Amino acid sequence: MFKRPVFNNTLLNWYHANKRELPWRETSDPFKIWLSEVMLQQTQVITVIPYYEKFITKYESLDALAEADEQDLLKDWEGLGYYNRIRNFQHAVQEVQEKYDSKVPDCPEEFFKLKGVGPYIGGAVQSIAFNNALAAVDGNVLRVMSRLNRDGRDMTKASVQKDVKHFIEKDMPLEAGDFNQALMELGATICTPRTPKCVICPVKDHCEALKANEVMQYPLKKKKKAKQEYYYNVYFILNDKDEILLIKQEDDLLKGMYELPRFDVDTSLESIEEKYNIHLSQPGAPVGSHKHVFTHKIWYMEGYIVYTVNDNENFIPLKDVKKLPMSVAMQKMVNLISTVPDSEL
DNA sequence: TAGACGTGGGC
DNA sequence: TGCCCAAGTCT
Numbered sequence: 352m353f354k355r356p357v358f359n360n361t362l363l364n365w366y367h368a369n370k371r372e373l374p375w376r377e378t379s380d381p382f383k384i385w386l387s388e389v390m391l392q393q394t395q396v397i398t399v400i401p402y403y404e405k406f407i408t409k410y411e412s413l414d415a416l417a418e419a420d421e422q423d424l425l426k427d428w429e430g431l432g433y434y435n436r437i438r439n440f441q442h443a444v445q446e447v448q449e450k451y452d453s454k455v456p457d458c459p460e461e462f463f464k465l466k467g468v469g470p471y472i473g474g475a476v477q478s479i480a481f482n483n484a485l486a487a488v489d490g491n492v493l494r495v496m497s498r499l500n501r502d503g504r505d506m507t508k509a510s511v512q513k514d515v516k517h518f519i520e521k522d523m524p525l526e527a528g529d530f531n532q533a534l535m536e537l538g539a540t541i542c543t544p545r546t547p548k549c550v551i552c553p554v555k556d557h558c559e560a561l562k563a564n565e566v567m568q569y570p571l572k573k574k575k576k577a578k579q580e581y582y583y584n585v586y587f588i589l590n591d592k593d594e595i596l597l598i599k600q601e602d603d604l605l606k607g608m609y610e611l612p613r614f615d616v617d618t619s620l621e622s623i624e625e626k627y628n629i630h631l632s633q634p635g636a637p638v639g640s641h642k643h644v645f646t647h648k649i650w651y652m653e654g655y656i657v658y659t660v661n662d663n664e665n666f667i668p669l670k671d672v673k674k675l676p677m678s679v680a681m682q683k684m685v686n687l688i689s690t691v692p693d694s695e696l
Numbered sequence: 697t698a699g700a701c702g703t704g705g706g707c
Numbered sequence: 708t709g710c711c712c713a714a715g716t717c718t
């Protein structure tokens with residue numbers, strides 16, 4: 352085990368001298384700090400920056416976001432992924448508005464009850480915004496700690512993460528928020544997964560894995576499950592009023608996002624006509640195809656244009672399609688016909 | 697507890 | 708190119 356007080360001071364000094372200027376480090380508003388942490392979940396800093404800037408401009412306060420239209424929020428979140436994050440965040444913020452007079456609770460016990468607040472976000476917001484002495488254990492911190500302690504346990508297990516959290520908290524410095532960020536910053540810029548910069552690491556003298564020349568063996572890596580593959584036909588159902596049929600997704604995956612009708616490749620046209628209660632022309636050759644890779648599955652999509660003279664509430668004017676929140680997977684498909692001249696549709 | 701849940705950067 | 712992985716949480 353390494354000497355914590357010395358380690359803490361060394362790491363904090365390094366952080367203060369080297370920290371990157373990030374937009375969410377310019378604010379002390381707990382709402383904005385919280386928003387940034389929600390966005391940063393499983394998402395790289397470079398990706399988050401433009402989204403964060405857009406959100407704090409458009410939704411300047413907790414109340415503004417609490418009272419926003421959910422579909423507008425989804426549209427602004429479009430492309431960031433894990434769409435439940437923003438829905439849960441709005442839910443949580445609405446609860447803060449009602450129960451806590453729009454003030455983010457500085458009491459950890461209350462804050463942790465809010466939707467979308469887990470061990471990481473809870474610790475991060477409470478320490479950074481309120482300087483409460485909680486650890487914020489993310490992937491960076493787990494990698495750093497596994498190497499420092501030469502800890503071969505499975506870092507993906509919640510029980511191990513809890514233990515790491517306690518290990519950090521038992522010698523937490525007064526500057527808890529800065530210390531948490533220092534640990535993460537170290538992982539993001541020095542103690543990186545593939546090519547760690549041990550030579551310039553400020554805490555290399557404390558690293559057991561480095562002493563054993565085994566840095567790359569930590570953290571322990573588990574082999575990943577193969578992604579399941581799905582094959583879909585995606586239909587551009589067009590009527591004679593320049594409208595297209597779009598479906599609001601209600602399943603967990605991409606919930607709340609709009610999509611083109613998507614069916615297993617063996618689904619008959621008749622059953623699709625029945626489902627939407629419309630009559631369809633026979634599809635011609637596919638207009639194109641796309642593969643989309645998710646964390647846990649792969650979609651292979653082939654697009655077909657079909658026509659109808661029917662109309663119902665699911666038909667949207669073609670010019671309005673891009674105003675609706677849509678996953679990147681579906682945007683790829685929509686782009687197949689957005690370049691086709693109107694005369695050919 | 698393990699699997700579901702998005703997308704893009706970077707090698 | 709394909710694969711790993713990124714400031715995790717929910718069920």
